[in-house]
Amino acid sequence: MSFVKSTAFKYIPILVFAIIIVDYFSAITGLGPISEYLRQFAVVISNIALGLGVISLLRIHGKNVQRRVEGRWLYSIVTIVTFVTVFILGLINVNGEQYQWAFRNVYTTLEQTMYASTGFFIVSSAYRAFRARNIDAALLLVSGCIVVLTNAPIGEVIWTGFPVIGDWLLGPGQLPGYRALMLIAGLGTIVYAYRVITGNERGFFGRGD
């Protein structure tokens, strides 16, 4: 039993990896569906595991309410009530009017708004990063600004050269940097996969600990 508890699971990643990768490379029929099922299994496991998040949410905010943590518990009530209400509405009928109303007006709005907030932060980030302290930073700054002026119609109005240089930068200009980064990310990922497969990555499925 202790083998099952502490060792056997370490071979599962190798087994699953082997099935998917053999299916990927070889023309053996029959493996394809198994490999596809494994991927679906992962989706199911993840979806069922979402409940862990719900438990965490209810526990953290439930505690805040229970202990009347100052400045927090009222907000925690909002979280719990929102969650419970919308979840139940969704379970009853996902196409129901109330659920769709919440989806459309609350969820969609918050998603779009939060995502768009990057518009603010990107400027303050650039304000600090785009300083020509040395030639490296100057290149970052100049290429960034030319692309910005290429994307906006006003750039062309200021100088017709911007789109010409900008289009070159967007095409071949940035390509070597992009490629090199893609390459090293790829090579690094393969090494990492090897380390996990051979159990040299730490964590509970590794050799250590």
Next chain:
Amino acid sequence: MIIKDGRIVAFVLLFGSFILYYIFTRMMEQGKAFKIRRLAPLEAMPEAVGRCAEMGKPIYYMPGIGTSLSLISGAYTLAGITILGRLASFAAKAGVRIRLFTVTIDAMPLIQETLKNAYAAEGRTEMYSDDDIELIANQSSLVSRYIGAVQREKPAAACLIGYLAYESVVLAEAGNLIGALQISGTVNLYQIPFLVASTDYTLIMEEVFAAAAAVSGDAGAVGPIAAEDMTKLVSLGIMILGMILAPLGIKFLVELLRM
């Protein structure tokens, strides 16, 4: 053909690399020393933890916004969790609380065990609390939660290491605003400029994986990293050869790589 057309080179690449990694691991076990390069972001961890201890503040950790361990982003999340283990041992020594925010809910058991093990190794099991791991449903709600918490709690340091997307600029700027020391790392190349701009130390691309290896430091982890440079040299060799052949109109290499 046993191997599908168009995947022969990929097959050779994958298993060729694996063999190379194995050889280097063995070489290292037999006493050959490979220097793994200095990774400033990793070395900054004690400083970050020290700052938190001094100011009596927690350190924030965010292993990215991958939605599941089973996706490609899962690899980066996993590396982020390994690095978390390292941070946790520093934090345990200094008695600094780690607050973690994540949307990778299915990684929760792994995160839990990583923290528990790190604390236990320092004899500080009491430091672990489930409440310090905050699981959040999706990317954007995590952003709202994180930047809100940053302002209210004002952590002295923060680590953003894993699969990061648009939120990197928001989280990093929010941390920057309160003057937190920030360590970041991602393999998503679009986010690199923002992380470099807004955080103090950044692990760039494969450095995230190298850092995860440096954490353990044994032959099985470091050997493959040294071998990786060999695969880069091979890629360089092919590209140089190809650059010479192309103007001569010889398409042999290009055709070969398509196999």
Next chain:
Amino acid sequence: MAYPTDIYGILGLWVGAVLTVALYSYMLYKENPLYRLAEHIYIGIAFAITAVVAVQNTNRIAITPLLKGQIFFIIPIILGLGMYTVFVEKYRWISRYSIATLIGVMLGVVTSGTLIPNIINQINSTITAPTATTMMGWVNFVYVGIGTICSLVYFLFTIEHKGVLAPTARVGRLIIMVGLGVMFGNTVLMRMSMLSGRIEYILQVLKILPM
């Protein structure tokens, strides 16, 4: 689309507008109770909606086929439920099997998804001669090729950047900076279009702009 006339429609628009303002009050003012309210609504509703989708997915992918006789779909269901053993120290080893399965799938997906797009295609595109045999085509070919080689040299870490490698790595670094600048500049476009979308929405709710 016209401005809604029914009470729910109008209420919806205003709720949306208030939430938008609430979130942006963080940036334009500071962290405040209104922001905090929006944040807490957000984490609640995001979980509710994700959970509803998770229930639907589980039903569609696993439970329906299981009930139709595809008995092996019991495996992921058991593994998924196994995740919950983390709360009971004695049985938490079961959750390791669930995690191990996820990691196995990840390893397969990662390696099969990286080899060709990230590595082989990148190398191959670099050494493929330009189709248009113009002067510019070849200039770009040489620039991209040499640039990629230099940039890759910059990322050689166990081999010291000495001799011919030193200037090569330096050029590589500069070329990477250009690439990062372009990515930064390009991202600005998307961020601003989205922000503009939000501001337009508020102006529409206020009836300053037509819907």
Next chain:
Amino acid sequence: MAGLNIFERLDKLDRRVYYWLIVIVITWPLLTPIGLPITVKSSTRSLYDGLLTVQEGDIVLIDIFMSVGTWAECMGGLVAETNTLIDRGARLVYMGNSFDVSRSWDRLNELVPRLATLEYGRDVVFLGYYAGEDAAAAQMAVDMSTVFPADHYGTPVQNLPLMSDANQATDFAMVLFTAEGEGKWIQQWGSGYGVPVAGMGIAMKGSALAPYLASGDIFGLAVGVRGGAELEALARMPGTATKTMDAISSTHLLFVILIVLANLPVIYSKIKGGK
């Protein structure tokens, strides 16, 4: 701040100042549009030209990969594409793998009222959400009905006449991606079955897809909201993307001005340090 010169003050500028400036420069052109001319990039033109090759009755697959968060970036282009394809008499199959895709579909219907004039099931179908990337696309290429036994509204595909003509990759005249997720179509449908692939990507796709465009793997590409505005200009249907372009101009100009301002202290200290 006393005792600081102008450059040092600039350096310490509260970030809220420029956050507010952004709000102002977006609002202003929305209220009083300037309408700067938009030059069409060649990649957008090839996309549009490709749409014009569609013949009456051709079936086009449109993958709405965008989440609701990306509407401002991609909806304008999607609307222009849809309108152009309706003009050509194409039959349209929509799907998407963002779980909120049905919201995007509803929004598209609001923005293209003509979609409602088509006969659902014969001229247009919304299949709804699908999960997975390459595996899903590969499966669809062989047998669409195994991935989508029913459409979004639960109608079995057997009851949708359009879907009996569109059950595998070779039945389709082209695939258009929206926002992201183009890789699977290029790999599985483009390379695999020779189905022409194109579409509109988020701004960052401009860099990422440049090589695919050069190699002909995709026949056209509209990049971000700018690409959307170019499509609208080509189709002579100015819409949401065109409206946004003035705000894009003003914010981008502000961005560059701020960068220049940010660099003044650097230059100043260099000059001062050099003395």
